Amino acid sequence: MKTFQRSFTYLVLLFLYIPMLVLAVASFNAGTDPAVWKGFTLHNYSELFADGVLLPMLLNSVIIAVLSSLIATVLGTMACLGMHDMKPRLRNMYMTVTNIPMTNPDIVTGVSLALLFAFAGTLLKMKSVLGFTTLLIAHVTFSLPYIIMSVLPKLSQMDPDLQEAAMDLGCTPRQAFFKVVLHEIMPGVISGALMAFTMSLDDFVISYFVYGPKFVTLPVEIYNYTKKPLQPKIYALFTLLFMVILLVMIIMTVLEAKDEKQQSQRRIAFRGRRKRKEVEG
Amino acid sequence: MKRLCALLLCSVLLISSIPVSASAAGGSINVYNWGQYISDGSDGYIDVNKAFTEKTGIQVNYMTFDSNESMYTKLKTGGSTYDVIIPSDYMIAKLISEGMLEKLDYSNIPNYRYIDKAYRDQAYDPKNEYSVPYTWGTVGVIYNSKYVDEEDVGSWDLLWNPKYSGKILMFDNPRDAFAIGELKLGYSLNTEDKDDLRNASYELIQQKPLVQAYVMDQIFDKMEREEAWIAPYYAGDYLLMAEENPDLKFFFPEEGFNLFIDACCIPKGCQNKEGAEAYINFLCSPEISGENLDYLGYSTPISKAKDFMDPDISASDIAYPTEETLANGQSFLNLSVEANHEMDALWLQVKTQGGVDSYAVWSMIALVVLLIAYLIFRQIRRKRRIAARCARWKTDSRD
Numbered sequence A: 001m002k003t004f005q006r007s008f009t010y011l012v013l014l015f016l017y018i019p020m021l022v023l024a025v026a027s028f029n030a031g032t033d034p035a036v037w038k039g040f041t042l043h044n045y046s047e048l049f050a051d052g053v054l055l056p057m058l059l060n061s062v063i064i065a066v067l068s069s070l071i072a073t074v075l076g077t078m079a080c081l082g083m084h085d086m087k088p089r090l091r092n093m094y095m096t097v098t099n100i101p102m103t104n105p106d107i108v109t110g111v112s113l114a115l116l117f118a119f120a121g122t123l124l125k126m127k128s129v130l131g132f133t134t135l136l137i138a139h140v141t142f143s144l145p146y147i148i149m150s151v152l153p154k155l156s157q158m159d160p161d162l163q164e165a166a167m168d169l170g171c172t173p174r175q176a177f178f179k180v181v182l183h184e185i186m187p188g189v190i191s192g193a194l195m196a197f198t199m200s201l202d203d204f205v206i207s208y209f210v211y212g213p214k215f216v217t218l219p220v221e222i223y224n225y226t227k228k229p230l231q232p233k234i235y236a237l238f239t240l241l242f243m244v245i246l247l248v249m250i251i252m253t254v255l256e257a258k259d260e261k262q263q264s265q266r267r268i269a270f271r272g273r274r275k276r277k278e279v280e281g
Numbered sequence B: 001m002k003r004l005c006a007l008l009l010c011s012v013l014l015i016s017s018i019p020v021s022a023s024a025a026g027g028s029i030n031v032y033n034w035g036q037y038i039s040d041g042s043d044g045y046i047d048v049n050k051a052f053t054e055k056t057g058i059q060v061n062y063m064t065f066d067s068n069e070s071m072y073t074k075l076k077t078g079g080s081t082y083d084v085i086i087p088s089d090y091m092i093a094k095l096i097s098e099g100m101l102e103k104l105d106y107s108n109i110p111n112y113r114y115i116d117k118a119y120r121d122q123a124y125d126p127k128n129e130y131s132v133p134y135t136w137g138t139v140g141v142i143y144n145s146k147y148v149d150e151e152d153v154g155s156w157d158l159l160w161n162p163k164y165s166g167k168i169l170m171f172d173n174p175r176d177a178f179a180i181g182e183l184k185l186g187y188s189l190n191t192e193d194k195d196d197l198r199n200a201s202y203e204l205i206q207q208k209p210l211v212q213a214y215v216m217d218q219i220f221d222k223m224e225r226e227e228a229w230i231a232p233y234y235a236g237d238y239l240l241m242a243e244e245n246p247d248l249k250f251f252f253p254e255e256g257f258n259l260f261i262d263a264c265c266i267p268k269g270c271q272n273k274e275g276a277e278a279y280i281n282f283l284c285s286p287e288i289s290g291e292n293l294d295y296l297g298y299s300t301p302i303s304k305a306k307d308f309m310d311p312d313i314s315a316s317d318i319a320y321p322t323e324e325t326l327a328n329g330q331s332f333l334n335l336s337v338e339a340n341h342e343m344d345a346l347w348l349q350v351k352t353q354g355g356v357d358s359y360a361v362w363s364m365i366a367l368v369v370l371l372i373a374y375l376i377f378r379q380i381r382r383k384r385r386i387a388a389r390c391a392r393w394k395t396d397s398r399d
Helices: A002-027 A043-049 A056-085 A088-103 A106-122 A132-157 A159-167 A171-203 A205-211 A219-221 A232-280 B002-025 B046-057 B067-079 B090-095 B112-113 B156-160 B173-186 B194-210 B219-222 B235-243 B273-283 B285-294 B302-308 B337-352 B356-398
Strands: B030-036 B061-066 B131-144 B168-171 B211-213 B232-235 B248-251 B257-265
Touching: A002 A232, A002 B067, A043 A056, A043 A232, A043 B131, A043 B156, A056 A088, A056 A132, A056 A171, A088 A132, A106 A132, A106 A205, A106 B067, A132 A171, A132 A205, A159 A171, A205 A219, A219 A232, B002 B302, B030 B273, B046 B061, B046 B273, B046 B285, B061 B067, B067 B090, B112 B285, B112 B302, B131 B156, B131 B219, B131 B235, B131 B273, B156 B173, B156 B194, B156 B232, B156 B285, B168 B173, B168 B194, B168 B219, B173 B257, B173 B337, B194 B211, B194 B257, B194 B337, B211 B219, B219 B232, B219 B235, B232 B235, B235 B248, B248 B273, B257 B273, B285 B302
Parallel strands: B030 B061, B168 B211, B168 B232
Antiparallel strands: B131 B232, B131 B248, B131 B257
């Protein structure tokens, strides 16, 4: 039974990762046909880095991902602070409301945002409203719930006395936030920001509805490559993208593990102190 | 804190407004074209948009679509404006009938004189008031000469030949697939008659057992690897396939074939009509058209452009068939909404008829049944275990 269980785990892993593996192998294939192995080559990668169209698109995607995740992190953290101070019932309600966009089908979000922008455009008498700004707004919108989801638990885990203690010791509320609270919730903020970054980098459906002629992201451009068969340099590009996401995910896991370790150590230290006090008392 | 937020928001607004204001300064146009449908400077070919900006100082904001229909939706949704769009023939007819295109000012497009007579004044835009041809191409039959007898070749009947059962590929979109059925029966490509459409769908249903797969882009791999021997597809793409596998051959069926033209238009609401016309004019200059289409592999509507192309392509009678052959070609027109619905419904019937799909349904049902059986089995086992435990407990407590 045990071997069966173990092999089942491997089977699931294989099932999850085999498409990516095929892609990565195809990116090193000398032939254009992914089904026939014609020898190892880095030619696809060198061609990719000489490409004048795909790389600027990739840069666009990265710009949007970085900016939108930064803005969403700041806004989301601020929202969390407000929600944290609410009464539990109201906070739960807010949590549900902010979580809905996460489960909402992307296509619904995309179409409704596009309609909203078109509507706002006619109100402002701007015919060409879709572009960089709308893309950024859309990405911030769908990133926000992820930030809130990862920051709010950190705030509830935090010892509420810490902030008061800091202020007792002479901090202004702002100093107390930046020196104590922010420090405490930092792991949540970072993992939320990384999550938002990856979500924004690979988003296609929402971007497809709100992008404008002046600013196009990579997934949208690739989707329109229908007039010719896919070139192998695109496999190379996807492999690199996958590696970037993988790296971000690894960083996230490492940070989380570190944070957990710190917390458990702190808990042990805290218990020890209490015990000592009891013994002395 | 408030000040910090304000600062941050301000900076965001600033950053977001930079690209817009920068491109507006030197004059710019928004071009909306098929993906991968212009020479972009890769593989040592010309970068058309860059060359245009260098020549005129007008910035090109370039955007792509994957089908005529998605372009149409984007135009209708609003929120962005385009100065040049490059749809296909039947979509141009639709856009004209809905009043979505601007009339062109030909005094700004002097290079129109280079466009060959054969591609002017087509049915989709009878006086060429709204559109200037960009590329054209044909749909014919690609076959592998290693496996297919020459005597079977020449007509659409090849796709219905039981000798090659399981080695035939077919278009995976209703309009192109129905066109083949209609041509085989001798109907017009633009028939809206319900009986005609039904008869064409019967032909397709009869063909289905012989068809290996309904595909679009996979045709490249399947034909080059000789997994399939016969497929209808675009002549321009055949030339690319033949480079990989020289055994592949091509013919224009005697019953007629589809001739398509993609043309530049200016949609209503454009912001820079003169810039747009300058762009269209630029695309029509023989040198640019030649180098651009040399990269694309489609055919140019400008005979003079052939001087700037790879002689192998410009001399090929597949990319540039004789006028006699071309006279046999028919282009698509816009069908009425009802006819489109009828065709979609019939196409669904063709696709769901027998075959693989029912396997999928049956295996789904089998899986669900197995799952339910397992759940029931577990429930029974649990009850039995509880009963056994109770019995044991009773005997234990008695002791």
